[in-house]
Amino acid sequence: MVGQIDLDKMTDTPAKMTRNQKQKRQMILDAALDVFSLDGFRGTSLDQIALKAGISKPNLLYYFSGKEEIHTALLEGLLDAWLAPLRAMDAQGDPLTEVLKYLDAKMNMAMSYPLESRLFANEILRGAPHLENYLKGSLKSLVEEKSILLQKWMDLGQLRQVNPKHLFFSIWAMTQHYADFDVQVSAILGEDRESNFAQARAFQATMISQLLAP
Amino acid sequence: MVGQIDLDKMTDTPAKMTRNQKQKRQMILDAALDVFSLDGFRGTSLDQIALKAGISKPNLLYYFSGKEEIHTALLEGLLDAWLAPLRAMDAQGDPLTEVLKYLDAKMNMAMSYPLESRLFANEILRGAPHLENYLKGSLKSLVEEKSILLQKWMDLGQLRQVNPKHLFFSIWAMTQHYADFDVQVSAILGEDRESNFAQARAFQATMISQLLAP
DNA sequence: GTTAAAACTGACCAATTGGTAAAATTGCGG
DNA sequence: CCGCAATTTTACCAATTGGTCAGTTTTAAC
Incomplete structure (x- = not known):
């Protein structure tokens, strides 16, 4: 991992x-x-x-x-990895490309680390007692930092104006859904996980591109 | 409820x-x-x-x-309600409007019934032993039926061509995120739940409209 | 008012739970 | 090979768990 x-x-x-x-x-x-x-x-x-x-x-x-x-060892072992893709979003890069790269990285994680994703989801569902510092600390500040970056891109007309934080929530929600709700996705689409992920990637890339292209 | x-x-x-x-x-x-x-x-x-x-x-x-x-009484008590908004999607209606109405209904549910949403999520995370029939039965067939409807609208040029099932997943994921991951959303945005939901609604409506408008 | 049914409770049960302590076993260095 | 440290195990503990049972209390019907 x-x-x-x-x-x-x-x-x-x-x-x-x-x-x-x-x-x-x-x-x-x-x-x-x-x-x-x-x-x-x-x-x-x-x-x-x-x-x-x-x-x-x-x-x-x-x-x-x-x-x-x-439990806390497990959680702590994954938090840096969880934040790494967002940290990698590069202010010098092409905005839409950077967001799509982030989306791609999140899908990679959902595909490769479903158990870790579910561990995280379980902890959130119970109110996140073991994640309190993370949520209000490093996650919050990183989201703030990258929201400012996205807002700058938007102000420069390089991306359509949307609410950056809700954009992040939507990316997290959509990507982790394929890990966390895998039993639901499989029930509806069938159990070819690779194919399901490939379709999901294509769909999401279209969605984000349509949303953000200025 | x-x-x-x-x-x-x-x-x-x-x-x-x-x-x-x-x-x-x-x-x-x-x-x-x-x-x-x-x-x-x-x-x-x-x-x-x-x-x-x-x-x-x-x-x-x-x-x-x-x-x-x-546990099963609780789950069974919410399944019809969960499916009702999708059932309500009307073949005679305006396509984009119908999808946006569905999105709106799902957000209403996420806002009004967070505990039920988390009950559902918890069950899915453990592999959904108590939801097996539902996932492979009524949910699957309803998703199939409405995917066919969406595909028809797309074929008529009334919506952009996207994968209908993945559209449904994205709507579920984004809307339920605000219920299921409420502790995360609140940590980042603050605890004004009404405001958070209002922003989320606006963001999502833009996202879906940009995606689907032909 | 009386009787029976419904509802409620304290006590109990076997199994499970997070953990402790002591004994046994294994590994390592001289 | 020996002594000691590290690791593993067996036995045990108090508390919790999903449930049962018999007794008590409350309610409903006549």
């Missing part, structure tokens, strides 16, 4: 973690992602995670202090 | 339910909605629901046979 968890940052002890510890922790996190992305924080038990990871529950608790730490 | 649960359909006994029973069941369902919409099926306990409803757990179980019945 992009934004592979930097495990060094997550240990409380001054000791450096061994390679085995890193691997074991990652293995636990992978198992945890499977479960948290389905049933959310409260609906996930440590036994479920341990079973999926193929280790005992106390063994799992040897590497993580508890359920909270596992 | 639109689509107020028809309680008569949900009793196993041949006996007609009294007015008090109807009220009590509704009260339980209201409490349950609060909890299920936050923590999903597995993350919700009967004790939580009972506490919120202000009754004992066995009393709650006097009216419903168990957790499953409460």
Whole structure:
């Protein structure tokens, strides 16, 4: 996964973690992602995670202090990756192209990291207690920064005037829908995921282009 | 709530339910909605629901046979309402107007029924075991029917050619985002929900109009 | 007023849950 | 090989969970 968890940052002890510890922790996190992305924080038990990871529950608790730490480790491991595509939006680039590149990057993520997307969605649905700082901190300030950029482009007549923040919400909503609501999309379109994503990309690119071309 | 649960359909006994029973069941369902919409099926306990409803757990179980019945009753109570706006799309109407009316109706629902939207989202995230028939049944066939209608309008040159199903997904995604991800939207825009929705409506109407006007 | 039905409750049950502690096992360095 | 550290496991704990049951209270019907 992009934004592979930097495990060094997550240990409380001054000791450096061994390679085995890193691997074991990652293995636990992978198992945890499977479960948290389905049933959310409260609906996930440590036994479920341990079973999926193929280790005992106390063994799992040897590497993580508890359920909270596992969950927040997962979330923290993805936040930078989530913000990276928006950060990459380049003030020197062609405006429409930059927005379409962002859209494309978000679709790449939805396609490649559906579980992470659902983990995030589950956390938002429960009111985001573990994401409070992120939402009001780095996400908010980055959205503000890029909204100003978009507004500048619009003021220069390089993009049609729209509300930049709502543009971002619509991009997030549309792209993550294919990850989060995959069972709905598949039920309606069938299970050829590649084809579904390809169609979605084409549709969305048209939509954004029609909206923003001046 | 639109689509107020028809309680008569949900009793196993041949006996007609009294007015008090109807009220009590509704009260339980209201409490349950609060909890299920936050923590999903597995993350919700009967004790939580009972506490919120202000009754004992066995009393709650006097009216419903168990957790499953409460959850499915809630979901079933909203499915018709969820489909109604799409059903209302009128083949005799002006195409763009009909699509915009649908968009408007979906935003009305997102604004008025955020908990129901989150209940639905939670169920989808866990793979929708309680929505399987709905997704592959009435939803799928209605989407098929209305996609054919949209395609006909497009073939007549009354709307721009786009993929109708992906248009529906984008409308669902964008509108429900304001309900499902409300904590994110509020963190970024502030907590004036009416204003946020008003801006969103304007933005989306522009987006859909730009996309579909031939 | 009496009786039966409906509604409600406290106590209880087996299983599950997040976790702890001690014992056992494995790995590593000298 | 030995001693110690790291890792894993078994056993256990108090609390929670979805539910059951019997007793009590309230309501409805006559």
